[in-house]
Amino acid sequence: MNSGNTPLQSRPEDPGVPPTDKGKMALAAVLLLIPIVVLLWVPHYAKVEPTLLGFPFFFWYQFLWVFICSALTWTAYKLTLSARGKTTHKVGGDR
């Protein structure tokens, strides 16, 4: 038993972590971060004009992001599915 200070990655076999396409995972992370960054950067949308169907910009713009966020998250979901290969973990290979 190690003292617990050794990071897990240094274990010899790294048991069962599925092979991962790092580029796709990074892209998925960016897609997920976009709505967070945009919606937290409030000054760029805290304004009244242009209005849409009586809604000030501030309001319809956030409603719009509901759908953009949904689309980005769905894309990220598809990306993570294709980025991970089959696990090498063997049944019964537990400690």
Added chain:
Amino acid sequence: MTPQLTVMAAETDGINGVALSVLIALFALVTVAGFMATRFMRADSMESLEEWGLGGRKFGTWITWFLLGGDLYTAYTFVAVPAAMFATGAVAGFFAVPYTIVLYPIIFIFMARLWSVSHRHGYVTTADFVRGRYDDRGLSLAVAVTGFVATMPYIALQLVGIQAVLEVAGLGGGDNIVQKDAPLFIAFALLAAYTYSSGLRAPAVIAFVKDILIYLVIIVAIVYLPGQVGGWDAIFGAAEDKMAATNEATGGPTGSFIPGAGQGWAYATLALGSALALFMYPHSITASLSSNSRNTIRRNAAILPAYSFVLGLLALLGWVAIAAGTQPIGLDGEPNAQLVIPQLFEDMFPAWFAGVAFAAIAIGALVPAAIMSIAAANTFSRNIYKEWLKKDATPAQEAKVSKLMSLLVKAFALIFVLTLDKQNAINFQLLGGIWMLQTFPVIVFSLFTRWFHRYGLLVGWAVGMVYGTVGAYNVKNPVTGKAFGGSLDNIPGIGEMGYIAMTAFVINVAVATVLTVALRAANVSNGRDETIPFDYFADADDPRVQKDLVEHSSHEMPYGDPDDIAGNAPAR
């Protein structure tokens, strides 16, 4: 405000017989039908019951989505957010929209890992996971206690919602303290009876009927009401006028129409802090772990944001009420913003439909409150009672403690309502968020890395808790002068107002990081990790995950307790 509307509001003072009758009838019908259905099917065939109760797993994504959505609409959505919009505007209320949008990318990132490791090791609570990850009882206790305490104000918010409905329907009133708060005590009694009689599981029938009622009311309200008060132009115009008017108590403007210069910090930190905190609550974790595969969570994260759209429209009902001239006057004759949505429904709809809406709001607050108190009680009996107080507790003793605790957590919620300012119910949820967020580093950081040292995380948590509690205590209500009057405070170093939870969180992480560097340099043991890297990627095809899913898939709930005795799951 038109004179006609004032007359309408005045006429509806006192008991609204029709609305109250519809409310009571629907309420009784839903509850009785729910329990009857459960009993009937149990006597008939246990197998069919299980099949029915587990239907959620066989339902397609869209029906699951429909059912999940019904659970997202609580008194927070129906009462607290529109009331905040009505009283002080966009910064206080509309932040709930970005909050519920950014929520889903955030849970997408970490929840799948938590799902996998929990099902590999039979963890039922986050405190279980922390204990397994560091073999540290102290850190695990910190997480359990926080979950238990932070759930109380969230339940308090649901009680305020039920109370608001009963008060507008005309129950309560009078001078002595019992009569004055009668709707609140009725709400509490209902909740206690409801949780107690349903044992440790709420029948799925009730959830289904509740969801249909809620959707019906939402659709009618957002389609019909705006046209009745002159359209969205008139609504936004009325809101802009009210928010710009001077508040006599503070001397400043009443509220914010859209966040002004410097208010962006408050808006953004409220949204981010609430989003990070929500899935730390015990009841949210239970719900997430109940899904049938790690990818279900991610798939649902992509379609759940659609609820944020409806939440935004419900928030704007607070401004519809401004345009309609709604006067939310309590039975004590004082204005109370929390009553604004029930009052709006009573003014604008025929009495029978107002009754339907009241029932939807009341049941929509009751079911989540019951689920929250059960989840908090389970955390207590599992991670506090059995772990610290009585290691050799018998299953019967644990069940007793769990039932007692679910009652106690509600009693504390009642104390929150009675002692804090219930005019600003959204603040209850924000207060819970301040505490809950401080467990985020312990739980989520640990899902990805063991770089952080367990003692660093523990001290960081403690500092964050103290800073957050003291900070919230020092916010005084501008009118009444009571403590815990809000959740915004000056952000040190930035000089703008921000959500105290986020400031406390940053301090928490900074302390944990500095201490981790020091403790690692001193080579202090970081505990034993019982998890392996594969644990964080396992899916429903893994035999150990399958075994765990099967053990938990008994009875009505997809993630129910195998023997219905809370907190006695065998250690693995």
